[in-house]
Amino acid sequence: MSAPIGVFDSGYGGLTILKELKKQLPQYDYIYLGDNARAPYGTRSFETVYEYTLEAVKWFFEQGCELVILACNTASAKALRNIQQLDLPNIAPDKRVLGVIRPSSEVLGNFSQTGAVGIMATTGTVQSESYLLEMAKFFPKVQVYQQACPMWVPLIENGEYEQPGADYFVKAYLDALFSQSKDIDTILLACTHYPLLEAKIKSHLPLGVKIISQGDIVAQSLAQYLDNHPEMAQKCSQSGQIQFFTTDNAETFEKQASAFFGQKIEANHADLA
Numbered sequence: 001m002s003a004p005i006g007v008f009d010s011g012y013g014g015l016t017i018l019k020e021l022k023k024q025l026p027q028y029d030y031i032y033l034g035d036n037a038r039a040p041y042g043t044r045s046f047e048t049v050y051e052y053t054l055e056a057v058k059w060f061f062e063q064g065c066e067l068v069i070l071a072c073n074t075a076s077a078k079a080l081r082n083i084q085q086l087d088l089p090n091i092a093p094d095k096r097v098l099g100v101i102r103p104s105s106e107v108l109g110n111f112s113q114t115g116a117v118g119i120m121a122t123t124g125t126v127q128s129e130s131y132l133l134e135m136a137k138f139f140p141k142v143q144v145y146q147q148a149c150p151m152w153v154p155l156i157e158n159g160e161y162e163q164p165g166a167d168y169f170v171k172a173y174l175d176a177l178f179s180q181s182k183d184i185d186t187i188l189l190a191c192t193h194y195p196l197l198e199a200k201i202k203s204h205l206p207l208g209v210k211i212i213s214q215g216d217i218v219a220q221s222l223a224q225y226l227d228n229h230p231e232m233a234q235k236c237s238q239s240g241q242i243q244f245f246t247t248d249n250a251e252t253f254e255k256q257a258s259a260f261f262g263q264k265i266e267a268n269h270a271d272l273a
Contacts, residue, residue: 001064002029002064002237002239002241003065003066003235003237004028004029004030004031004063004064004065004236004241004243005021005028005029005030005031005065005067005069005222005236006030006031006033006057006060006065006067006068006069007021007031007068007071008033008035008053008056008057008060008068008069008070008071008072008075009032009035009071009072009075010035010036010039010040010042010052010072010074010075011034011035011039011040011153011157012034012036012156012157012193012253012256012257012259012260013071013153013156013191013192013193013194013260014032014034014071014072014192015032015034015192015257015260015261016192016193016195016196016213016214016215016260016261017069017071017100017214017215017218018030018032018071018242018261019215019260019261020215020216020218020219021069021215021218021219022242023219024216024219024220024223025219025222025223025226026240027238027240028236028238028240029237029238029240029241029242030241030242031060031063031065031242031243031244031245032242032243032244032245033056033060033247034245034246034247034248034253035052035056035246035247035272036247036248036252036253037246037247038052038247039153039157040074040122040153040154040157041072041074041075041078041124042074042122042124042125042153042191043122043123043124043150044074044124046078046124049074049075049078049079049124050078050079050082050083052075052079052272053070053072053075053078053079053080053083054079054082054083054087055272055273056272057083057087057097058091059270059272061091061092061095066094066235067095067096067097067098067232067235067236068095068096068098069097069098069099069218069222070097070099070100071100071192071218072100073100073121073122073125073190073191073192073214074125074191075099076099076101076130077124077125077128077130078128080097080098080099080101083097084097096232098222098225100192100214100218101125101131101134101190103214103217103218104188104212104214104217104218105131105134105135105137105138106138106221107217108135108139108142108186108188109138109139109142111186112142112185112186113185114183114184115141115142115143115183116142116143116145116183116184116185116186117135117144117145117184117185117187117188118144118145118146118147118177118181118184118186118187118188119131119144119145119146119147119187119188119190120147120173120177120187120188120191120194120201121147121149121190121191122148122149122150122153122191123148123150125148125191126146126147127148129146131144131188131190132146143181143183145177145180145181145184147173147174147176147177147180148173149194151169151173152169152173152191152193152197153191155169155197156193156194156196156197157193157256159256161196161197161200162200166200167203170197170200170201170204171204174201174204174205178206184209185208185209185210186209186210187201187205187209187210187211187212188212188214189201189211189213190214193260195213195215196260198211242265243268244257244266244267244268245267245268245269245270246267246268246269246270247269247270247271247272248269249269250267250268250269251267254266254267
C-alpha cells in the first residue's frame with residue numbers, strides 16, 4: 001500500500017523543501033500539493049489559512065499519507081497548532097502533521113555570533129509572532145528582529161525574481177530589517193519561496209551576514225524525526241516515487257515548478273473544496 005509523505009505549500013515554495021527531502025531521504029515516496037488557486041497565503045486571515053490548510057491535510061490523508069509536512073511558514077504559523085491539537089485527535093489520531101517553524105527555530109541561534117538574527121517572512125508569519133515565541137524557547141538570549149516582505153512572493157511567483165525591478169524590493173526590506181539593528185549577522189529566509197531571491201539578497205547584504213534557507217534544516221529534522229519514530233518511518237512507503245498536484249492549472253504549474261525544484265516535473269490537478 002502506498003503511503004507517501006505529504007508536502008504542502010500555498011504555491012511553489014514548498015518545492016524548495018521537497019528538493020532537499022528528495023536529496024537527503026530519496027528512498028521515501030512523496031506527494032506534493034500546491035494550493036496555487038488560492039495563493040498567496042501570506043496576507044490572508046488566520047481563519048482562512050487554517051481552513052485552507054485543514055482541507056489540504058484531509059486531502060493528503062485521503063491519498064494515504066500518514067505524515068504531512070506543512071512546507072509553508074504561513075500555514076505552519078497560522079494553522080499547525082490548531083490542526084495538531086484540535087483536529088488530529090478527532091479525524092486521524094495516528095497520523096502526524098509537522099511544520100517548518102520549529103525545526104528552523106531549534107537551530108537558528110547556533111549560526112549567530114552577535115546574538116542578533118533577522119527573520120524575513122510573509123506578513124502573516126510576522127504577525128503570528130511564531131518565530132519570536134519559538135526562538136525564545138530555544139535561544140532565550142538571542143535577539144530576534146522580524147521584517148515582512150509582502151512583495152517578494154508575488155515577484156517570485158510571477159517569474160520576476162531575476163529582473164532588475166526585484167532589486168528595489170530586496171533592498172527596501174533589507175534596509176528596513178537592518179534599521180532595527182546593525183548587529184544582525186544571520187538572516188533566516190522564513191518563506192520557502194525566498195531561496196530563489198538568494199543571489200539578489202546576497203548582493204545587497206553587509207559583509208559577513210549569513211543567509212539561512214530552510215530546505216536543509218527541514219530535511220535534517222525530518223530524518224531525525226523518522227529515526228526517533230521508527231513506527232512512523234515504517235508506515236511511510238519507500239519506492240522513491242514523487243507525485244505533484246496543484247489546485248490550479250497543471251500545465252502552468254509544470255512551467256514554473258522547475259525553477260523551484262531544479263528539474264522538470266509532471267503535475268496533476270486536485271480539487272480541495
